[in-house]
Amino acid sequence: MTTPDLPVVEGAQLALISGSAVEELQVLLERCEDFEILVTxxxxxxxxxxxxxxxxxxxHPLRDKFVIGAWTDQGLTATVELLRDFPERHVWYLGLLLTAPEARGQGLGSRILAALKSWILSQEGRALRLIVQDQNPAALRxxxxxxxxxxxxxTQELMDLTNQVTRLELKL
Ligand SMILES: CC(C)(COP(=O)(O)OP(=O)(O)OC[C@H]1O[C@@H](n2cnc3c(N)ncnc32)[C@H](O)[C@@H]1OP(=O)(O)O)[C@@H](O)C(=O)NCCC(=O)NCCS
Incomplete structure (x- = not known):
């Protein structure tokens, strides 16, 4: 399946992460270590x-995996990981949505999600699934x-933690 252009998000520019952006992503992940420590x-x-x-x-072919960055005037400010047609055709899986700590609570995550819903629909995705760890009630809300x-x-078995998780789905 061909991949359409990424959607437009007010106040941010979306692009697939590759090349030099990988270093920016590493910096973002390190700035979000609160989340990583919480879940791993x-x-x-x-x-x-x-x-x-x-x-x-x-x-799962890497062509059906998307790691997307959202650049604002503050640089790389959020990232999303998506799997197309996983675990089955027409179902997409969101592995990660992460906003930089100082940008949280300002609507960026919601705008990215809204834009990606139409993008996924345009690729015949009919549902979006994800899991949330029980120790992350703000994300569940x-x-x-x-x-x-x-x-x-x-139950999610990780190297250093065993998490109880809730499985969520949004019909598109
Ligand atoms: C969850 C998250 C992606 C939402 O992105 P965002 O840009 O903050 O989203 P919005 O501003 O559109 O929505 C904010 C809502 O997110 C929720 N939220 C979850 N974690 C939050 C956090 N650490 N800080 C602020 N809001 C958070 C709150 O319910 C908040 O609602 P409120 O404004 O009524 O309090 C972002 O807060 C984040 O990166 N959190 C840490 C990582 C995480 O938990 N990701 C989800 C994994 S399942």
């Missing part, structure tokens, strides 16, 4: 950005406020 128990490692670009479920509904729970 440790701060991001020195190759976290590179890992984010290439980590994908087994047999964010997703519920945007219409996601709970479709289950799961």
């Amino acid at each position: 128990g440790h701060p991001p490692g020195p190759y976290a950005a590179q890992a984010l670009l290439i980590d994908a479920p087994p047999e 964010f997703w519920i406020r945007h219409g996601f509904i709970e479709i289950g729970t799961a």
